[in-house]
Amino acid sequence: MIALTTRKGRRVPAAQMVFSALGLAIGGLMLLPLAYLVMRASEADLATVQSLLMRPRTLQMMLNTAALVAGVLVVCTAIALPLAWLVSRTDLKGRRIVNVLAVMPLAVPGYVMAYALIGLGGHYGFLNQVFGYRMPMPQGWWGATLALSLYTFSYLYLNLRAAFAGLDQSLEEAARALGATPREVFFRVTLPHLLPAMMAGWLVVGLYVIGDFGAVALMRYEVFSYAIYIQYSAAFDRVYAAWLALILISVALSVVWLESRLREGAHYARTGSGTGARPRRTQLSPTGHVLGWAFVVVVVLGSLGLPLSVLTFWMTRSIDSGALLSAALPDLLRAFGQSLSVAVPSALAAAAMALPVAVLAVRYPSPMSTFINRLAFVGYAVPALAFALAFVFFALQGARWLYQTHLLLVTVYALSFLALALGPIRSALYQARPSVEESARALGHGPASVFWRVTLPTIRPGLVAGMVLVFVVAMKELPIAFLLAPTGFRPLSITMFTRTSEGMLLEAAPYAAAIIVFSALFVGFVLRHDRKAGDER
Amino acid sequence: MNDLPKTLTFKMPAEASPLGYRQKPARPLLEVNRLRKHFPHAEAAAVERVSLSLGEGELMALLGPSGCGKTTTLRMIGGFEPPDEGSITLAGRDITGLPPEQRGIGFVFQDYALFPHLNVLENVKFGLRGMSRKQADARACEMLKLVGLEDLASRKPHQLSGGQQQRVALARSLAVGPKLILLDEPFSNLDAKMRVETRQEVRKLLKSTGAAGILVTHDQEEALAMADRIAVMDKGRVVQIGTPDEIYRNPATAFVANFIGRSNILTGTASGMNVQTAFGNLPLSRAANGAVNLAVRPEQIMLEPDPAGPAVITGREFRGHDQIYWVQEGDRCMIVISGPGAEHGIGTKVRLRICDCVVPLA
Numbered sequence: 001m002i003a004l005t006t007r008k009g010r011r012v013p014a015a016q017m018v019f020s021a022l023g024l025a026i027g028g029l030m031l032l033p034l035a036y037l038v039m040r041a042s043e044a045d046l047a048t049v050q051s052l053l054m055r056p057r058t059l060q061m062m063l064n065t066a067a068l069v070a071g072v073l074v075v076c077t078a079i080a081l082p083l084a085w086l087v088s089r090t091d092l093k094g095r096r097i098v099n100v101l102a103v104m105p106l107a108v109p110g111y112v113m114a115y116a117l118i119g120l121g122g123h124y125g126f127l128n129q130v131f132g133y134r135m136p137m138p139q140g141w142w143g144a145t146l147a148l149s150l151y152t153f154s155y156l157y158l159n160l161r162a163a164f165a166g167l168d169q170s171l172e173e174a175a176r177a178l179g180a181t182p183r184e185v186f187f188r189v190t191l192p193h194l195l196p197a198m199m200a201g202w203l204v205v206g207l208y209v210i211g212d213f214g215a216v217a218l219m220r221y222e223v224f225s226y227a228i229y230i231q232y233s234a235a236f237d238r239v240y241a242a243w244l245a246l247i248l249i250s251v252a253l254s255v256v257w258l259e260s261r262l263r264e265g266a267h268y269a270r271t272g273s274g275t276g277a278r279p280r281r282t283q284l285s286p287t288g289h290v291l292g293w294a295f296v297v298v299v300v301l302g303s304l305g306l307p308l309s310v311l312t313f314w315m316t317r318s319i320d321s322g323a324l325l326s327a328a329l330p331d332l333l334r335a336f337g338q339s340l341s342v343a344v345p346s347a348l349a350a351a352a353m354a355l356p357v358a359v360l361a362v363r364y365p366s367p368m369s370t371f372i373n374r375l376a377f378v379g380y381a382v383p384a385l386a387f388a389l390a391f392v393f394f395a396l397q398g399a400r401w402l403y404q405t406h407l408l409l410v411t412v413y414a415l416s417f418l419a420l421a422l423g424p425i426r427s428a429l430y431q432a433r434p435s436v437e438e439s440a441r442a443l444g445h446g447p448a449s450v451f452w453r454v455t456l457p458t459i460r461p462g463l464v465a466g467m468v469l470v471f472v473v474a475m476k477e478l479p480i481a482f483l484l485a486p487t488g489f490r491p492l493s494i495t496m497f498t499r500t501s502e503g504m505l506l507e508a509a510p511y512a513a514a515i516i517v518f519s520a521l522f523v524g525f526v527l528r529h530d531r532k533a534g535d536e537r
Numbered sequence: 538m539n540d541l542p543k544t545l546t547f548k549m550p551a552e553a554s555p556l557g558y559r560q561k562p563a564r565p566l567l568e569v570n571r572l573r574k575h576f577p578h579a580e581a582a583a584v585e586r587v588s589l590s591l592g593e594g595e596l597m598a599l600l601g602p603s604g605c606g607k608t609t610t611l612r613m614i615g616g617f618e619p620p621d622e623g624s625i626t627l628a629g630r631d632i633t634g635l636p637p638e639q640r641g642i643g644f645v646f647q648d649y650a651l652f653p654h655l656n657v658l659e660n661v662k663f664g665l666r667g668m669s670r671k672q673a674d675a676r677a678c679e680m681l682k683l684v685g686l687e688d689l690a691s692r693k694p695h696q697l698s699g700g701q702q703q704r705v706a707l708a709r710s711l712a713v714g715p716k717l718i719l720l721d722e723p724f725s726n727l728d729a730k731m732r733v734e735t736r737q738e739v740r741k742l743l744k745s746t747g748a749a750g751i752l753v754t755h756d757q758e759e760a761l762a763m764a765d766r767i768a769v770m771d772k773g774r775v776v777q778i779g780t781p782d783e784i785y786r787n788p789a790t791a792f793v794a795n796f797i798g799r800s801n802i803l804t805g806t807a808s809g810m811n812v813q814t815a816f817g818n819l820p821l822s823r824a825a826n827g828a829v830n831l832a833v834r835p836e837q838i839m840l841e842p843d844p845a846g847p848a849v850i851t852g853r854e855f856r857g858h859d860q861i862y863w864v865q866e867g868d869r870c871m872i873v874i875s876g877p878g879a880e881h882g883i884g885t886k887v888r889l890r891i892c893d894c895v896v897p898l899a
Binding site: 433435436438439440441442443444445446447453454457458460 | 615616617636637638639640641642643644645646647648650651652653654663664666706709710713
């Protein structure tokens with residue numbers, strides 16, 4: 001067998017060497033720009049750093065970030081927990097539809113939600129024009145909190161619903177048999193068991209909020225990404241921007257660390273053998289049905305009705321809006337084409353990078369492969385704006401020829417969304433049994449032939465799923481495109497964002513609509529996968 | 538086991554050693570020499586100096602409890618695990634360091650490992666390289682006919698039953714024309730009835746193609762029914778190799794005596810071909826001297842009701858064609874199998890008599 005022998009005498013297959021080398025190269029690519037960020041930040045002398053970090057504004061932004069994360073998590077939980085309970089633990093009529101409605105808000109990017117809220121208030125706003133009520137312009141903390149909560153709650157909902165479905169009913173019944181009331185059971189048994197899923201959901205939402213840029217920028221709420229944006233677009237102080245990015249990264253990483261620490265202490269897996277009983281549904285009374293649906297309607301009005309009606313309102317507001325829209329069509333198509341031109345290669349590149357990383361994790365588990373898989377998540381955990389800024393510094397200093405090229409933008413997308421592609425590819429590999437590959441070897445095929453003729457065809461659905469996920473997310477991506485766009489590159493997201501921030505709500509509407517339609521595809525895809533997973537269960 | 542004779546007249550094959558190690562096939566196809574494998578982080582070696590040799594067209598069973606190293610041994614022969622020490626020779630060629638695809642050994646996996654993206658015919662054709670498409674099609678069809686699945690050639694694996702999938706896996710391995718085929722627990726995913734039917738089919742199939750086979754199993758009944766010879770493994774070592782008949786009648790150790798069928802273990806003092814026991818002076822199946830442990834099969838014990846007898850029946854299990862009795866004699870509990878006929882209730886006083894030669898254990 002082609003193999004290398006380590007010092008301890010263990011033989012390492014050649015394939016593992018190749019995949020490890022590829023994985024390390026990808027991990028290096030992920031870390032290298034961050035080194036440039038640190039380098040740039042360390043150019044400042046101690047006094048400057050002190051004055052940068054100790055200024056009251058930094059502290060204010062830190063508090064603002066904490067307040068925003070806390071606000072969004074509270075609102076998200078208040079929406080997602082009852083929704084998940086209604087769908088998975090009650091006999092609410094039409095809960096399949098509620099399930100789709102609860103996931104659909106993922107189609108609305110944060111900056112579009114912010115656009116919808118802004119388009120709601122003010123003199124020319126939807127509310128004043130249609131209902132004659134002049135709502136103050138939403139902005140600042142509550143504007144950003146609302147804009148972010150109204151679509152991120154879906155991530156928490158998906159986690160909680162899975163946890164509700166996986167809950168072992170006999171635990172709750174055992175608690176009842178021991179004399180606990182239903183209320184006590186919920187708080188002392190059910191809720192503690194939901195906690196790991198809740199924390200995982202909070203982590204996803206928290207990272208989104210910390211990394212978000214579109215919504216906070218439109219709401220003019222002073223957090224780190226907004227400050228980086230100001231530094232970048234107006235007063236470009238590189239050292240200050242680098243320090244802001246480093247703070248942003250450390251905030252994100254400490255959230256990841258905190259979540260993993262909290263989860264470590266919790267052990268809630270079922271300890272018995274056999275499969276747990278499926279939870280029984282609570283029978284809702286007629287009043288319960290009315291209350292349940294009232295809650296659903298309020299949530300859906302806010303999360304889906306709001307952006308859709310505001311968009312429709314702005315697109316049909318003026319008498320000649322039809323003519324305006326058809327005049328905007330060529331530019332809309334151009335923006336769409338430019339979005340495509342980056343999203344397609346990004347999806348291919350992300351899947352190509354995820355493949356060796358996934359193979360390492362599944363087929364050759366070792367400390368090295370664990371390390372490489374951790375590295376693959378750096379691009380996901382590091383807030384997009386900071387990640388993009390690191391690549392700006394890297395290109396300006398280390399590879400001038402890369403600066404403002406499509407190649408760089410595609411690379412950064414691929415690295416940033418690597419983790420998204422990794423999930424489905426890895427689970428497809430887990431399902432592909434190694435004995436299938438081994439029997440191909442026994443039938444006379446070499447490792448390369450087996451990989452090409454057996455492994456790749458078996459994991460094709462996972463590869464496609466990974467690529468589709470990256471593709472659709474790259475279509476609506478804003479902050480990385482904002483910092484790394486080549487000259488003349490104005491995809492859907494940037495066009496929509498700049499027009500909204502200049503107050504041109506009518507002109508922004510068609511772009512927002514295009515993004516929503518595209519993101520809806522993404523959600524449809526998630527739901528399809530979701531249903532498949534549900535069937536297998 | 539009901540087809541085994543109730544009373545045994547034991548004869549030793551003249552040339553055989555009690556442990557069977559010296560038995561070597563006239564023309565060895567496969568020789569496995571002192572194979573050893575110690576997985577990292579494991580306390581003990583999974584396989585400890587295992588030696589085997591296999592004749593052409595011979596079918597051998599590697600039999601042992603789970604975790605005894607039988608699958609690891611098979612995977613080393615197949616080329617899927619590199620051995621730490623030892624060598625493997627196939628048809629006179631050292632294949633120890635060869636990758637699996639260069640060994641020309643067929644492997645049938647426990648889960649059949651059919652390629653889910655290919656149909657039945659494509660699965661069987663997968664290993665047929667270096668021949669024209671037409672030739673490959675013809676060969677694959679021939680193999681499918683051999684296993685009786687020519688009508689299902691265009692089905693996908695998930696549309697087949699477990700038994701059909703297993704036959705496709707066999708056809709796929711046999712199509713390449715290997716001299717040796719390795720089968721890893723090939724019947725464990727079939728239900729009990731299918732298992733009994735399939736094992737004779739598989740044995741016939743292998744014999745008809747002339748391929749030698751090594752079958753890994755933890756089911757002693759399967760090993761006794763299928764194999765020409767059985768290698769019993771325990772804790773990474775081969776403890777006995779022999780024909781099913783030898784292994785059953787002349788177990789080498791207490792482990793073998795209890796793993797294949799059931800045995801009562803007695804103690805005694807042997808001198809030559811005789812042994813003195815609590816049941817009197819008994820003939821031995823092979824010569825021994827000094828204090829020995831002895832294996833007595835339950836069907837070698839006669840049970841006679843005797844109101845003054847020293848033993849009492851404490852348990853009974855009716856099995857249709859025969860009955861199992863648990864008999865307490867002093868501080869010893871014996872298992873006795875007796876044929877149909879007189880039935881004795883629990884509490885009956887009995888006398889036990891051993892009516893055959895007993896086996897001294899290593």
